[in-house]
Amino acid sequence: MNAISASSMNSAATDIAATMEPIGRAAVDAARLLATSNAATRNAALHAAAHALRTNREAILAANRTDLEQARARDLSAALLDRLELDDKRIESMAAGVEEIAALADPLGVVTAEWTRPNGMRIQRVRVPLGVIGIIYESRPNVTADAGALCLKSGNAVILRGGSESANSSRAIHACLVDGLRSAGLPEAAIQIVPTTDRAAVGYMLGSMTDFIDVIVPRGGKSLVARVQQEARVPVIGHLEGVCHVYVDRDADLTMARDIVLNAKLRRTGVCGAAETLLVDRACVATHLTPVVQALLDAGCEVRGDETVRSIDARVKQATEEDWYAEYLDRIIAARVVDGVDAAAAHIAKYGSAHTESIVTGNAQTAERFLSTVDSAIVLHNASTQFADGGEFGMGAEIGISTDKFHARGPVGVEQLTSYKYVVRGSGQTRA
Amino acid sequence: MNAISASSMNSAATDIAATMEPIGRAAVDAARLLATSNAATRNAALHAAAHALRTNREAILAANRTDLEQARARDLSAALLDRLELDDKRIESMAAGVEEIAALADPLGVVTAEWTRPNGMRIQRVRVPLGVIGIIYESRPNVTADAGALCLKSGNAVILRGGSESANSSRAIHACLVDGLRSAGLPEAAIQIVPTTDRAAVGYMLGSMTDFIDVIVPRGGKSLVARVQQEARVPVIGHLEGVCHVYVDRDADLTMARDIVLNAKLRRTGVCGAAETLLVDRACVATHLTPVVQALLDAGCEVRGDETVRSIDARVKQATEEDWYAEYLDRIIAARVVDGVDAAAAHIAKYGSAHTESIVTGNAQTAERFLSTVDSAIVLHNASTQFADGGEFGMGAEIGISTDKFHARGPVGVEQLTSYKYVVRGSGQTRA
Numbered sequence: 001m002n003a004i005s006a007s008s009m010n011s012a013a014t015d016i017a018a019t020m021e022p023i024g025r026a027a028v029d030a031a032r033l034l035a036t037s038n039a040a041t042r043n044a045a046l047h048a049a050a051h052a053l054r055t056n057r058e059a060i061l062a063a064n065r066t067d068l069e070q071a072r073a074r075d076l077s078a079a080l081l082d083r084l085e086l087d088d089k090r091i092e093s094m095a096a097g098v099e100e101i102a103a104l105a106d107p108l109g110v111v112t113a114e115w116t117r118p119n120g121m122r123i124q125r126v127r128v129p130l131g132v133i134g135i136i137y138e139s140r141p142n143v144t145a146d147a148g149a150l151c152l153k154s155g156n157a158v159i160l161r162g163g164s165e166s167a168n169s170s171r172a173i174h175a176c177l178v179d180g181l182r183s184a185g186l187p188e189a190a191i192q193i194v195p196t197t198d199r200a201a202v203g204y205m206l207g208s209m210t211d212f213i214d215v216i217v218p219r220g221g222k223s224l225v226a227r228v229q230q231e232a233r234v235p236v237i238g239h240l241e242g243v244c245h246v247y248v249d250r251d252a253d254l255t256m257a258r259d260i261v262l263n264a265k266l267r268r269t270g271v272c273g274a275a276e277t278l279l280v281d282r283a284c285v286a287t288h289l290t291p292v293v294q295a296l297l298d299a300g301c302e303v304r305g306d307e308t309v310r311s312i313d314a315r316v317k318q319a320t321e322e323d324w325y326a327e328y329l330d331r332i333i334a335a336r337v338v339d340g341v342d343a344a345a346a347h348i349a350k351y352g353s354a355h356t357e358s359i360v361t362g363n364a365q366t367a368e369r370f371l372s373t374v375d376s377a378i379v380l381h382n383a384s385t386q387f388a389d390g391g392e393f394g395m396g397a398e399i400g401i402s403t404d405k406f407h408a409r410g411p412v413g414v415e416q417l418t419s420y421k422y423v424v425r426g427s428g429q430t431r432a
Numbered sequence: 433m434n435a436i437s438a439s440s441m442n443s444a445a446t447d448i449a450a451t452m453e454p455i456g457r458a459a460v461d462a463a464r465l466l467a468t469s470n471a472a473t474r475n476a477a478l479h480a481a482a483h484a485l486r487t488n489r490e491a492i493l494a495a496n497r498t499d500l501e502q503a504r505a506r507d508l509s510a511a512l513l514d515r516l517e518l519d520d521k522r523i524e525s526m527a528a529g530v531e532e533i534a535a536l537a538d539p540l541g542v543v544t545a546e547w548t549r550p551n552g553m554r555i556q557r558v559r560v561p562l563g564v565i566g567i568i569y570e571s572r573p574n575v576t577a578d579a580g581a582l583c584l585k586s587g588n589a590v591i592l593r594g595g596s597e598s599a600n601s602s603r604a605i606h607a608c609l610v611d612g613l614r615s616a617g618l619p620e621a622a623i624q625i626v627p628t629t630d631r632a633a634v635g636y637m638l639g640s641m642t643d644f645i646d647v648i649v650p651r652g653g654k655s656l657v658a659r660v661q662q663e664a665r666v667p668v669i670g671h672l673e674g675v676c677h678v679y680v681d682r683d684a685d686l687t688m689a690r691d692i693v694l695n696a697k698l699r700r701t702g703v704c705g706a707a708e709t710l711l712v713d714r715a716c717v718a719t720h721l722t723p724v725v726q727a728l729l730d731a732g733c734e735v736r737g738d739e740t741v742r743s744i745d746a747r748v749k750q751a752t753e754e755d756w757y758a759e760y761l762d763r764i765i766a767a768r769v770v771d772g773v774d775a776a777a778a779h780i781a782k783y784g785s786a787h788t789e790s791i792v793t794g795n796a797q798t799a800e801r802f803l804s805t806v807d808s809a810i811v812l813h814n815a816s817t818q819f820a821d822g823g824e825f826g827m828g829a830e831i832g833i834s835t836d837k838f839h840a841r842g843p844v845g846v847e848q849l850t851s852y853k854y855v856v857r858g859s860g861q862t863r864a
Contacts, residue, residue: 032781032807035805035807036804036805115826117824117825117826121815121819123825123826128807128837130837130838131807131837214837214838215838230665233662235667235836235838235839253860256860259860259862260860260862262862263862263863264862267862267863349464367857371855371857372468373467373468375464375467375560375563375853376853377853377854378853378854378856379853379854379855379856380856380857380858381856381857381858382857382858382859382860382861383553383856383857383858383859383860383861383862384861384862384863386862386863387553387856387861387863392549392863393549393555393854394547394549394555404667405560405562405563405646405851406562406646406647406667406838406839406851407667407838407839409851409852409853409854410853410854419837419838419841420841420842421807421808421809421810421811421841421842422809422810422811422825422841422842423803423811424810424811424812424813424815424819425799425803425812425813425814425815426812426813426814426815427814427815428685428688428691428692428814428815429814429815429816429819430691430692430694430695430696430699430815430816430818431695431699431816431818431819431824
């Protein structure tokens with residue numbers, strides 16, 4: 001590297017630091033105030049933000065049109081344009097989502113355990129916020145509202161860093177959240193958005209803000225999450241993928257098996273809880289395999305099978321080793337025959353992503369064996385994998401489904417965005 | 433770098449990989465078996481290990497003598513030799529510690545929450561092991577037994593990497609743990625010890641075993657923990673330091689304040705829960721400051737104070753800015769006057785390490801303000817900071833005190849070495 005490029009890089013790095021450090025410091029200060037704020041104030045800010053989203057609809061749509069024009073000029077894909085585009089319905093849905101988060105129970109101050117020691121000390125474990133959360137996301141501007149609201153509800157300050165394609169939309173939405181904070185008397189730095197679209201800002205958040213950011217949540221595709229997990233020097237809550245399985249056991253009710261498989265695969269194919277692999281017990285190949293596979297084919301789903309599955313219908317394509325690892329997020333399913341519940345569990349352990357798996361069986365003992373041996377965030381008996389969702393679990397809005405085992409596993413809602421502390425009340429105790 | 437050194441480095445790296453990868457794979461396989469093992473079997477292994485520690489006492493002491501001779505030959509410090517040395521009492525204490533861990537309640541399979549959805553699905557959140565834990569420690573050979581037993585109790589496989597100074601002692605202790613596993617029919621790879629003292633093995637565990645290790649726990653001094661937190665590509669549970677505070681409020685009972693300050697500072701100065709800074713309310717300088725500070729001085733404690741503290745006794749030395757950040761782990765305390773509980777909390781937020789802080793006051797409202805605004809793992813009212821300990825909390829043996837807010841905070845016992853999964857029982861539910 002010659003001297004000129006080194007110096008220009010240093011100057012760019014200085015610029016990023018000059019932008020990001022004050023954001024970090026302000027977030028830490030805001031987090032300290034939020035930690036002792038009361039739930040009514042935070043909820044008032046959320047309601048005011050929802051109101052601002054509705055009253056500033058035109059401004060948000062105008063900002064969104066600018067983003068869309070630039071995206072079209074750059075020939076971005078139709079799928080991306082769809083994720084990017086806002087309309088009246090999507091804005092109303094954002095506002096309603098913020099109100100739903102306001103309506104959730106306050107996760108803070110909850111005593112999750114308490115006991116008294118023989119020496120009379122009373123110990124409580126009390127839920128507190130994590131502190132400052134960094135959210136790194138891609139083109140969906142609604143994440144600005146969702147993530148901002150979830151962090152505020154849980155008493156955390158948040159630094160939002162959205163994709164450059166949605167920068168104008170996100171800024172307009174962010175302005176509404178700040179309106180809400182201001183009207184409730186909360187610090188505006190409780191919800192900040194990174195003002196630069198320079199990609200170096202992401203690297204700076206991941207690597208150089210350990211003094212300011214307590215946890216990073218990536219929201220987006222596999223490559224974003226992988227980059228974050230690779231580079232982050234702070235803890236990350238993220239899931240890489242959902243390679244979800246449905247295992248149809250010899251004791252499965254055929255109609256139930258067919259309904260669950262069709263729903264798990266086809267209700268929505270683009271969600272992380274969509275089934276990607278069908279496992280069928282060899283003991284019920286004669287009775288269950290053909291009707292289930294044909295129902296999938298008839299519904300327009302491509303089936304990639306092993307030899308046995310291929311033998312039942314000419315429309316079944318040959319599965320390769322790669323198919324067992326695949327997260328299609330499409331109308332495609334891999335299908336194979338396995339020797340009972342233990343073989344199903346072994347297949348899932350080898351090829352799965354520890355997200356969500358379901359067994360269909362009428363045999364309670366077989367079900368319990370599956371539920372205990374399969375080590376995934378969510379294991380279901382006689383229910384569709386598409387229930388993998390914080391809302392469907394009754395946990396309220398979520399920021400994603402974690403496939404990590406550390407801190408948060410499964411749906412990440414407001415409770416998972418908290419930590420705890422031990423509060424000890426004594427009467428002069430000293431240690432012997 | 434010339435070709436020869438590059439090639440020899442590559443060959444060393446290959447050697448480490450060749451040693452460590454099979455250990456990682458075996459740990460993952462063992463973890464899978466442990467996850468469905470029952471508590472009685474794991475406890476039987478622990479009891480057998482305790483028995484083996486006692487019956488192999490001579491062999492352990494012989495191995496320890498080899499370590500001690502080598503350490504003396506290398507002129508290692510007296511403090512390190514003391515940490516390294518085993519005797520009959522220390523071996524008995526290790527064995528008894530393993531039995532105490534066996535006696536703890538089983539943390540696995542516990543249902544920590546359950547509810548039924550309107551569609552009839554029954555959801556349970558159930559505790560499961562984390563998987564594979566890597567423990568990196570220094571010269572104390574007893575960590576081999578403690579950490580191995582805690583991980584086994586919580587159903588995790590463990591890869592132990594002790595300091596090179598205690599390698600022979602640790603191997604002899606490890607052999608006893610393996611005896612226990614074998615006699616209970618559990619896989620021997622449930623507790624493995626890294627056979628090489630090559631420091632590159634630590635780097636390999638931290639950076640190249642993300643497919644095998646779920647969490648790393650460093651046990652040792654500040655520099656070890658800092659290195660681990662800097663290099664680790666997997667989650668880390670660790671605490672950097674305990675800069676603990678006692679705040680004596682205007683409404684404190686003087687005798688209680690003196691007793692708590694003396695105990696918090698001097699009961700044991702080398703533990704992370706020892707107080708390092710005394711904060712005294714300006715409103716009680718006339719009544720409380722002199723007796724508390726003089727009691728410390730009379731007990732042989734060096735006091736480094738601000739101007740007001742210096743003015744009361746010529747023995748008080750001048751504190752510098754660095755003293756407010758210091759973890760002395762010695763008979764030294766920093767002392768200053770602050771303007772009430774909010775100023776105390778602000779000092780702690782700026783200089784503290786979020787470990788353990790105590791307020792002494794007879795005023796319940798002031799106490800609650802301190803307990804809610806101070807964001808540390810443990811906050812106490814009218815009790816000594818030396819209670820910062822899993823055993824004193826009634827949580828049983830611990831692997832350390834976490835100052836992180838992510839996953840585990842405060843004492844890290846068997847419960848904190850677990851994750852959870854969601855188990856959903858349905859009757860054919862599909863998602864609309």
